[in-house]
Amino acid sequence: MSTINHQIVLASRPKGEVTPDNFRLVEAQLPPLAEGQVRVRNHYLSLDPYMRGRMNDSKSYAASQPLDEVMIGGTVGEVVESRNANFAAGDKVVGMGGWQEYFTVDGGQRGVLSKVDTTHIPLSAYLGAVGMPGVTAWYGLMKIINPKAGETVVVSAASGAVGSVVGQLAKARGARAVGLAGGADKCRYVVEELGFDACIDYKQHADLKSLSAALKAECPNGIDGYFENVGGMILDAVLLRANAFSRIAMCGMISGYNGEPIPLTYPQLILTNRMKVEGFIVSEHMEVWPEALKELGGLVASAKLKFRESVAQGIASAPEAFMGLLKGRNFGKQLVKLV
């Protein structure tokens, strides 16, 4: 077994767009395990939009990523060494292992490492449809949008890890699911593979009027629920087509993460349409995870919930893959394979 751990640390905070020099690849020696500790070899690292927010030095959101420390991130892997009675070498686990090849952790700390069953569910899915992105989709759709059969639910970044689950769950509830994605390939996938009713290629719409017209065409009965993964012009366009008593679950606003605020053009529509707009972070709703994971795991194991992965190879590729994710270059859940 290697005694070297390659890690990516945050070298500097981005000024606007993330650049390669915001990260630094470092080598660390793996220390001997202390009593109670577990060492995991990370097989996959999850890259997620929320990480962009953590790179800022901001007061209000979740804790900032400290400079010169290993970038945070969800991982799945295999226990390679254990001095903890609850874990044994060979166990498959999910945890917040960070951007590094090995993850050494106190196995007794609550919630940092969980064993997973890979009999019917692939290990990487625990970072996607049966992990944080899946539960995020489940929470926003079930707890905020709560669609009734026959209603119309729109989701942005529809081919992504979260959006793909939102639409499929909405369909399962009898709603019309309309996605937004960037490019004809992604849109075809969203409709043909994931089973959405329609998908709009937002790159074909340069202005609000055009995008709003496309939404009108695909949502002839208006929009009852919107799962927001992007922000910016798409949110404006959705508001123009929102029905009375519609609900918006605000999960991500990638286009605002770089610092330039993108105004909401018609906030008065929230009033005139008596809408509910609610922001959430899924890690603050741990009480729903067991219920959500049970439903999502069952759907994945029975192949009723489909998903797709973009896999970069090797820890050194993580920064570039992450920058691609922020620009929508991934197609499905973005992972970094480390073995």
Place this chain on the structure above:
Amino acid sequence: MSTINHQIVLASRPKGEVTPDNFRLVEAQLPPLAEGQVRVRNHYLSLDPYMRGRMNDSKSYAASQPLDEVMIGGTVGEVVESRNANFAAGDKVVGMGGWQEYFTVDGGQRGVLSKVDTTHIPLSAYLGAVGMPGVTAWYGLMKIINPKAGETVVVSAASGAVGSVVGQLAKARGARAVGLAGGADKCRYVVEELGFDACIDYKQHADLKSLSAALKAECPNGIDGYFENVGGMILDAVLLRANAFSRIAMCGMISGYNGEPIPLTYPQLILTNRMKVEGFIVSEHMEVWPEALKELGGLVASAKLKFRESVAQGIASAPEAFMGLLKGRNFGKQLVKLV
């Protein structure tokens, strides 16, 4: 008894600001009562910001006010003639009597006319603290903001019919109440008479930075709830001081009613602060009226809930009084006295 009814009808829809020629004063003959009908002499007409929205020809909000028909509006008055067993001459009533001196209505229609008790509550209060504005305040505060003791609640248009009730109810729940009002006189009234903890004169703050600093000074623990009566820069400033899990009840956005949309500068704060923003129209929540009116009536009868009225005299004064209301020239609940 007069046989002439003076009425104000909508002559044209405003293009931008409301102007006097959007209205027309007309004289109508009072027809003989049909079986089941009741005739009310309106004592007070209520003027409310929502009427501005009705003057537009818009699809999404509550029904448009038809052209050449009597302007809608709440009224209180006295039954002067009745051919309905449920009403007798002398009864004091509240209803949607419109901008006119007499109101003739089928007394059997549900909810159009209600008898009120003026033993302990002045008749005009049924258009304010114990009427639609009071229930509006009650609903937004109790059902959307739902403040806990020790939290901070901010309300705009704090000296007005709705805002004054919001702050007093928030205080009664043990919250810190901070108002926003236009001018030193209104602010003094809000603090000294209504008992708010503080009131900010928004006219002293020309830009977002200045207003936000004033909010920071008066809300040292941040803002947990905001009752929105105005929109525009005040909403932007509140968002900059909003706490995690704060709630915004969107009740009115006067500054947007004239057609020019006022963008929301930092919508991503709804996400980063995991906020809930909810628009509502109190007439869609009739189920809460009995509970709300009981509490509000008790508080007014025991002089624990204070309010103030701006009274214009005579039906012909209604348009000018309404235009003044939209510009914040009223001080407290705006009424037109018709007797």
